[in-house]
Amino acid sequence: MKYQSTRGGMTPQPFSDILLEGLAPDGGLAVPVTLPSIDAQTLESWRGLSYADLATEILGRFIDDIPRADLARLTHAAYRPEVFGSEGIVPLKPLSASVSLLGLSEGPTLAFKDMAMQFLGHVFEYVLDKRNATLNIVGATSGDTGSAAEYALRGKRGVSVFMLSPQGRMSEFQRAQMYSLQDENIHNIAVDGVFDECQDIVKALASDLDFKARHHIGAVNSINWARIAAQVVYYFWGWLRATTGSGQRVSFSVPSGNFGNILAGHIARQMGLPIRRLVLATNENNVLEEFFRTGVYRPRAAEHTHATSSPSMDISRASNFERFVFDLLDRDTDALRACWDQLANTGAFDLSHMLPQFESRYGFVAGVSTHADRLNTIRTTYEQTGVLIDPHTADGVKVAAPFVEEGIPMLVLETALPAKFSETIEQAIGKPAPVPAHLRGLSDLPQRVQQMDCSVDQVRAYIAQHAAS
Numbered sequence: 001m002k003y004q005s006t007r008g009g010m011t012p013q014p015f016s017d018i019l020l021e022g023l024a025p026d027g028g029l030a031v032p033v034t035l036p037s038i039d040a041q042t043l044e045s046w047r048g049l050s051y052a053d054l055a056t057e058i059l060g061r062f063i064d065d066i067p068r069a070d071l072a073r074l075t076h077a078a079y080r081p082e083v084f085g086s087e088g089i090v091p092l093k094p095l096s097a098s099v100s101l102l103g104l105s106e107g108p109t110l111a112f113k114d115m116a117m118q119f120l121g122h123v124f125e126y127v128l129d130k131r132n133a134t135l136n137i138v139g140a141t142s143g144d145t146g147s148a149a150e151y152a153l154r155g156k157r158g159v160s161v162f163m164l165s166p167q168g169r170m171s172e173f174q175r176a177q178m179y180s181l182q183d184e185n186i187h188n189i190a191v192d193g194v195f196d197e198c199q200d201i202v203k204a205l206a207s208d209l210d211f212k213a214r215h216h217i218g219a220v221n222s223i224n225w226a227r228i229a230a231q232v233v234y235y236f237w238g239w240l241r242a243t244t245g246s247g248q249r250v251s252f253s254v255p256s257g258n259f260g261n262i263l264a265g266h267i268a269r270q271m272g273l274p275i276r277r278l279v280l281a282t283n284e285n286n287v288l289e290e291f292f293r294t295g296v297y298r299p300r301a302a303e304h305t306h307a308t309s310s311p312s313m314d315i316s317r318a319s320n321f322e323r324f325v326f327d328l329l330d331r332d333t334d335a336l337r338a339c340w341d342q343l344a345n346t347g348a349f350d351l352s353h354m355l356p357q358f359e360s361r362y363g364f365v366a367g368v369s370t371h372a373d374r375l376n377t378i379r380t381t382y383e384q385t386g387v388l389i390d391p392h393t394a395d396g397v398k399v400a401a402p403f404v405e406e407g408i409p410m411l412v413l414e415t416a417l418p419a420k421f422s423e424t425i426e427q428a429i430g431k432p433a434p435v436p437a438h439l440r441g442l443s444d445l446p447q448r449v450q451q452m453d454c455s456v457d458q459v460r461a462y463i464a465q466h467a468a469s
């Protein structure tokens with residue numbers, strides 16, 4: 001299994017070489033040269049597997065430069081009941097006869113990003129060990145990604161994490177979650193600025209090639225292929241749990257932002273998993289919904305991105321979308337480059353001539369959910385089923401509704417637990433979300449965080465002093 005760039009300018013490389021990289025050298029994204037395919041008989045033979053064993057089967061098809069026994073060790077270390085709270089790792093929670101939640105948020109930070117990040121932590125450590133190398137992860141976070149990365153990489157050999165966050169702009173819960181980590185390889189940096197300014201500092205450091213090479217600076221952003229591959233696993237898991245025999249189909253509804261989660265569903269479908277529909281749910285930031293409705297992709301600038309009550313989906317430039325367009329264009333790298341050139345020149349590209357294929361060939365449909373929809377969906381779901389859902393999951397439940405069909409299970413991906421976004425929960429049902437027992441004392445724990453000015457030089461100096469080497 002080798003990986004190429006969506007833009008055609010990279011000689012195919014093995015998994016371990018693309019693992020630690022961000023963009024391909026030509027500005028494109030790494031994708032498998034050919035996708036593995038899974039036939040119905042193989043799929044049926046997987047029904048009795050544990051989550052970790054299923055992950056070994058599926059990830060083994062994307063990773064052929066890690067011996068199978070080692071890979072199994074990594075998946076079993078990542079997907080343990082002690083980390084995800086139950087033997088099943090990903091529970092199905094029925095809301096009605098046809099709709100269930102796919103419980104992806106049982107990990108340490110209560111959001112689905114733990115599913116991929118926990119595996120990434122183990123595979124990073126493994127590859128760095130083999131190469132006798134070190135890596136310093138530098139990132140910016142407004143919440144979910146940073147905490148998932150820190151919990152996955154805490155205490156890992158060879159890796160340090162430097163995570164910038166905007167001072168005073170995260171929820172108390174999110175702050176407590178990140179800043180209470182006492183591991184020496186985890187460095188929280190609270191910057192006196194907003195998220196975009198944190199992001200600008202990270203970009204400035206990433207373009208300082210000398211600094212980057214000297215300190216082995218890397219990233220764990222949403223374009224990392226290993227994250228996508230790890231996410232493919234739970235689509236197979238959901239299908240296996242929601243069906244009883246081969247040939248049955250399942251639809252998935254996915255609260256979307258950077259197009260990473262639903263891209264994994266697209267990959268699973270391309271591999272042969274019988275998925276009927278992939279329902280893409282956005283909040284008021286509906287760039288992706290607009291694409292699936294009109295065929296025109298027109299990302300928006302940060303100042304036109306609304307701050308909503310499903311904040312992890314407040315994204316107007318979906319970093320993984322290029323991988324889907326690559327498939328849409330039948331993997332024609334010239335055609336893909338033409339789209340991205342047009343995007344750079346005019347701010348948009350137009351694939352409306354392909355509109356009929358979005359659903360018929362790829363199963364994609366889309367819809368928007370607003371703040372009022374979220375409140376209403378959280379409230380009615382709670383009243384009718386007793387299940388409390390978070391605002392992002394509510395967007396998925398709302399947008400899924402018109403696509404529910406009799407006899408076809410609809411699995412809504414539960415991308416976070418309500419305790420993380422309790423203000424909106426309180427607005428919806430008049431009381432806060434319960435905090436899981438093991439996290440109740442979190443905000444009383446001592447916090448470990450460096451306060452810094454909004455200054456590239458100050459952050460650079462701190463990293464140079466504390467980097468793993």
Ligand SMILES: *Cc1c(COP(=O)(O)O)cnc(C)c1O
Nearest residue numbers: 256257258259260261312415416
């Ligand atoms: C990251 C995130 C999303 C969006 O996922 P993408 O892979 O960026 O589409 C949705 N919900 C929650 C809670 C998230 O943390």
